Amino acid sequence: MGKFLYFREVVSALQDFWFEKGCAIGEPYDLEKGAGTFNPFTFFRVLGPEPWKIAYVEPCRRPTDARYGDNPYRAGYYFQFQVILKPPPDMVVEMYIESLERLGLRREDHDIRFVEDNWESPTLGAYGLGWEVWLDGNEITQFTYFQEVGGIQVNPISCEITYGLERLAAYIQGKGSMWEVEVSPGLTYKDVYLEQEKQFSAYGFLHADTDLLRRQFDEWEAECKRLLKEGLFLVAYDCALKCSHLFNLLDARGALSVSERQNYILKVRAMTRDCARVYVKSKEVSKGDR
Amino acid sequence: MTGDYLLEIGSDEIPARYLPGAVEDLKHRAVEAFRAARLRFEEIETYGTPRRLVLYVRGLEEMSEDAVSRVRGPSKKAAYDADGNPTKALLGFCKSLGIEPSRVTLEGEPGSEYVYGERHEKGRPVTSVLPEIIPGVVMGIDCPHPMRWGEENWRWFRPIRWVVSLYETEVVPLKVAGKVAGRVTYGHRSLHPKEAYVPSAGEYFRVLSSVFVEVDGEKRTEKILGEARRLAAREGGKPVVDEELLSEVASISEHPSPFVGRFDAKYLGLPKDVLITSMRHHQRYFPIVGDDGALRPAFIGVRDGDPENGIETVRKGNEWVLRARLEDASFFFEQDRKVSLYDLLPQLEGVRFIKNAGSMKDKAGRMEEIAGFLAGVLGLPEAEARAAKEAALLAKADLLTAMVGEFPELEGIMGGQYAGMEGLDPLVAGSIAQHYMPRGSKDKIPAKGAPSIVALSDKLDTLAVSFALGIEVSGSQDPLGLRRNALGVVAIVTGHGYDLTMEDLTGLPLKLASGVVSDPSPEAKSRMAAFLKARLETVLLEQGIPVEVVRAVLSGNETRLARAEGMARALADLVGTVELADLVTGWRRVGVLGKSAASREVGEALLKDEAEARLYEAVKVRKEHLEKAFESGDYAGYLRLLVELKPHIDRCLDEVLIMTDDMPVRENRLALLGSVADFWIGYADFSLLKSLVPSG
Numbered sequence: 001m002g003k004f005l006y007f008r009e010v011v012s013a014l015q016d017f018w019f020e021k022g023c024a025i026g027e028p029y030d031l032e033k034g035a036g037t038f039n040p041f042t043f044f045r046v047l048g049p050e051p052w053k054i055a056y057v058e059p060c061r062r063p064t065d066a067r068y069g070d071n072p073y074r075a076g077y078y079f080q081f082q083v084i085l086k087p088p089p090d091m092v093v094e095m096y097i098e099s100l101e102r103l104g105l106r107r108e109d110h111d112i113r114f115v116e117d118n119w120e121s122p123t124l125g126a127y128g129l130g131w132e133v134w135l136d137g138n139e140i141t142q143f144t145y146f147q148e149v150g151g152i153q154v155n156p157i158s159c160e161i162t163y164g165l166e167r168l169a170a171y172i173q174g175k176g177s178m179w180e181v182e183v184s185p186g187l188t189y190k191d192v193y194l195e196q197e198k199q200f201s202a203y204g205f206l207h208a209d210t211d212l213l214r215r216q217f218d219e220w221e222a223e224c225k226r227l228l229k230e231g232l233f234l235v236a237y238d239c240a241l242k243c244s245h246l247f248n249l250l251d252a253r254g255a256l257s258v259s260e261r262q263n264y265i266l267k268v269r270a271m272t273r274d275c276a277r278v279y280v281k282s283k284e285v286s287k288g289d290r
Numbered sequence: 291m292t293g294d295y296l297l298e299i300g301s302d303e304i305p306a307r308y309l310p311g312a313v314e315d316l317k318h319r320a321v322e323a324f325r326a327a328r329l330r331f332e333e334i335e336t337y338g339t340p341r342r343l344v345l346y347v348r349g350l351e352e353m354s355e356d357a358v359s360r361v362r363g364p365s366k367k368a369a370y371d372a373d374g375n376p377t378k379a380l381l382g383f384c385k386s387l388g389i390e391p392s393r394v395t396l397e398g399e400p401g402s403e404y405v406y407g408e409r410h411e412k413g414r415p416v417t418s419v420l421p422e423i424i425p426g427v428v429m430g431i432d433c434p435h436p437m438r439w440g441e442e443n444w445r446w447f448r449p450i451r452w453v454v455s456l457y458e459t460e461v462v463p464l465k466v467a468g469k470v471a472g473r474v475t476y477g478h479r480s481l482h483p484k485e486a487y488v489p490s491a492g493e494y495f496r497v498l499s500s501v502f503v504e505v506d507g508e509k510r511t512e513k514i515l516g517e518a519r520r521l522a523a524r525e526g527g528k529p530v531v532d533e534e535l536l537s538e539v540a541s542i543s544e545h546p547s548p549f550v551g552r553f554d555a556k557y558l559g560l561p562k563d564v565l566i567t568s569m570r571h572h573q574r575y576f577p578i579v580g581d582d583g584a585l586r587p588a589f590i591g592v593r594d595g596d597p598e599n600g601i602e603t604v605r606k607g608n609e610w611v612l613r614a615r616l617e618d619a620s621f622f623f624e625q626d627r628k629v630s631l632y633d634l635l636p637q638l639e640g641v642r643f644i645k646n647a648g649s650m651k652d653k654a655g656r657m658e659e660i661a662g663f664l665a666g667v668l669g670l671p672e673a674e675a676r677a678a679k680e681a682a683l684l685a686k687a688d689l690l691t692a693m694v695g696e697f698p699e700l701e702g703i704m705g706g707q708y709a710g711m712e713g714l715d716p717l718v719a720g721s722i723a724q725h726y727m728p729r730g731s732k733d734k735i736p737a738k739g740a741p742s743i744v745a746l747s748d749k750l751d752t753l754a755v756s757f758a759l760g761i762e763v764s765g766s767q768d769p770l771g772l773r774r775n776a777l778g779v780v781a782i783v784t785g786h787g788y789d790l791t792m793e794d795l796t797g798l799p800l801k802l803a804s805g806v807v808s809d810p811s812p813e814a815k816s817r818m819a820a821f822l823k824a825r826l827e828t829v830l831l832e833q834g835i836p837v838e839v840v841r842a843v844l845s846g847n848e849t850r851l852a853r854a855e856g857m858a859r860a861l862a863d864l865v866g867t868v869e870l871a872d873l874v875t876g877w878r879r880v881g882v883l884g885k886s887a888a889s890r891e892v893g894e895a896l897l898k899d900e901a902e903a904r905l906y907e908a909v910k911v912r913k914e915h916l917e918k919a920f921e922s923g924d925y926a927g928y929l930r931l932l933v934e935l936k937p938h939i940d941r942c943l944d945e946v947l948i949m950t951d952d953m954p955v956r957e958n959r960l961a962l963l964g965s966v967a968d969f970w971i972g973y974a975d976f977s978l979l980k981s982l983v984p985s986g
Binding site: 052071072073087088093094097106107108109110111113114115116128131135136137138145147153155156157171174176177187259260262265 | 302306438595599600608610618645
């Protein structure tokens with residue numbers, strides 16, 4: 001094993017590395033979301049021709065993955081470290097391996113594999129091709145070349161590198177569970193997040209008021225449509241994000257039939273697609289003004 | 291002069307499942323392109339690793355071959371004026387070919403002759419031909435799931451990063467996906483993560499091996515297999531090797547180094563399938579099995595890197611992941627063992643089957659009933675029929691187990707496992723374990739008897755309920771996997787030769803489905819039958835039986851699916867023979883009039899003419915043979931008997947006026963033709979075979 005790094009140090013090492021590679025360092029977006037891809041830093045900025053390089057930590061909420069803190073690797077709330085490179089440099093894979101070395105994971109001491117894994121987000125109308133990256137058999141990163149986002153073919157393509165911070169830290173620290181990860185001296189991940197995980201597991205699986213969730217979904221969906229007519233795509237996208245999370249909660253609660261589930265996915269997809277369209281159109285208009 | 295040519299396309303990691311195909315396709319396309327460009331060579335070899343595709347051409351001639359082609363020019367009228375002198379048109383034509391007007395020839399029918407000339411093409415240096423063909427060969431490789439990247443939206447498996455192109459020592463300048471070819475390659479990602487120079491084509495393999503890359507996939511496979519066996523022997527066993535996994539592991543490494551990892555023997559208490567799934571499917575490890583057939587507490591992993599340096603870290607890392615997986619599995623297993631399948635049964639009430647079609651509990655009840663019915667039709671012994679019903683009832687209970695929640699691919703298998711541990715009849719356990727089979731078109735079908743009956747009951751119920759709900763399957767829209775279910779039904783029924791009719795397969799399942807679906811679709815039955823037939827059609831076509839024959843047989847009156855293959859094969863064997871022509875003509879002659887027959891009752895006393903009496907006689911003596919041949923599956927014999935009827939049919943229709951004014955006689959004659967036609971219609975719709983018969 002390499003050097004011991006606290007969770008905090010894993011994050012800062014990655015931030016430093018990608019900052020040195022020319023990335024802006026972003027902060028998390030303050031709404032519930034299932035993945036770093038939902039942050040507007042990714043969703044909107046990968047559309048259109050302008051170059052864009054950013055790295056940021058993103059807290060993610062996936063109510064269906066919640067396990068009351070019982071599962072060593074799975075939780076309903078966790079952190080991703082997300083890097084977007086648009087367009088990706090030629091040796092981007094090599095660059096990624098260097099980022100692992102910055103964490104003390106020297107390539108000659110380990111086994112790094114790129115195993116085909118094609119990523120898709122139905123609610124974002126997005127898909128890409130890439131790999132999951134294995135470090136000595138542990139899946140630590142999702143590496144994706146975007147092909148389509150918001151139902152729009154992206155050009156140029158962007159590269160999205162998503163590190164699973166808990167897994168990575170657990171492996172670096174030699175812990176058998178993400179809950180044992182040391183956040184800072186004397187403080188474990190469990191101390192910080194376990195109670196939250198338990199309460200939100202109970203909420204998502206047992207106590208969420210499905211009537212309320214459905215009602216809110218409909219209201220935010222209507223709001224999204226209304227705001228899009230005003231051209232306020234960023235605000236409308238917030239509504240779409242809320243809907244996406246409401247759908248995730250309904251899904252975790254087991255409240256949706258197969259076809260209902262599909263319907264909700266299509267609704268969110270339509271919202272994000274329309275946001276993307278209005279965004280692209282507004283860029284074209286502003287370019288025309290110049 | 292000849293020399294060797296090397297092309298290396300460097301890229302980001304190509305998905306393992308496409309690599310072997312890409313290596314093949316590169317060879318195939320290169321051979322074609324080289325031939326078309328008149329490049330002569332001794333041999334073309336191709337290789338691949340996750341990061342490179344390699345084309346190596348031995349004994350490539352320095353120049354492409356000269357070629358002479360004949361080119362048609364203007365017509366004689368346009369080529370010469372009234373005095374026979376060359377016109378501008380002819381002079382232009384000759385100039386384009388670089389020949390004198392005196393060298394052309396005239397060919398064609400008098401009055402419509404044309405001028406012909408020869409075009410001589412000189413061979414060109416291989417270094418200028420290759421840049422024209424190589425980009426097309428590389429970018430033309432069949433990519434089942436390409437990605438798009440770069441300024442020009444190139445499409446390939448993954449982005450192309452570098453190109454090496456050398457004829458002997460010389461760089462053949464070309465560009466592939468925007469990359470300019472040179473002599474710089476890159477070594478192994480972790481053992482030599484930098485550039486390497488290739489002085490000449492011939493030294494390529496030596497250079498690559500010096501930077502820790504084994505380009506030959508077969509050699510990588512051999513190495514993995516040999517090492518895996520050696521290492522496993524030290525653990526007192528053999529690696530459990532399946533071809534798919536071996537190919538994947540060999541395609542995912544450039545410098546494979548197998549190593550042994552171990553796990554705590556306490557996990558051996560887990561079912562073998564659980565252990566194997568945890569190791570093989572999730573981690574790409576080869577499990578190790580002892581001579582006694584039991585798993586050893588160890589596995590073979592394959593590192594892409596050095597066999598020694600850092601191997602302890604790699605081993606520990608892999609053991610650590612596996613331990614976490616097995617720890618999970620043990621937890622699930624213990625949870626599950628606390629309840630029996632019968633305990634879980636009532637809870638199936640809370641698991642939805644398909645929207646608006648009740649719960650899994652309802653489904654289990656229907657499956658039990660269908661299994662009982664099918665066991666009866668097929669005459670299963672009492673005990674086996676009972677086992678089939680019990681297994682059908684319990685088959686879905688494992689959906690509520692924690693293990694299946696975690697490893698969905700173990701559904702059914704876990705149920706069988708738990709049933710066995712609970713002490714249920716081994717036949718019940720086996721039937722539960724196999725009820726999802728076949729899981730794909732290449733999977734085995736369940737064993738004959740109870741296991742197959744249970745599998746059928748599951749699939750038929752899913753189909754019946756879906757069609758009762760009016761669910762449509764189209765293109766990629768098949769969320770409930772109806773195609774897979776129907777293919778499973780076809781595979782089981784035909785594979786075991788079950789003489790089940792379409793009514794057996796659809797009748798009861800649809801009747802039961804209509805109890806749970808409100809307002810069932812009135813077309814459910816015809817659509818379900820058509821859907822099953824369509825799957826059967828696919829299967830038969832894949833076996834190479836002509837489409838006309840398949841459609842004809844499936845459009846006949848026979849509804850026992852298991853019979854179609856034999857019937858179609860017998861017919862297909864006759865394609866191109868006079869017998870098939872006789873059969874088609876015979877059908878046409880009796881079929882057209884026979885169709886209007888009101889009955890099949892032929893009164894012997896009414897057979898006035900000799901020809902019709904002969905036909906009647908000919909059918910009568912063959913009737914029993916025909917039926918016996920058909921039932922016993924001797925379809926060639928059946929068709930032979932039909933062919934024998936042909937002369938009698940011909941004579942009857944040539945000599946006898948069927949549509950006579952004497953109504954009773956007419957009715958009798960039509961009935962005779964109708965009864966003859968039935969032998970054809972019962973077999974196939976022969977009208978669909980007309981195109982196979984010359985001048986039909």
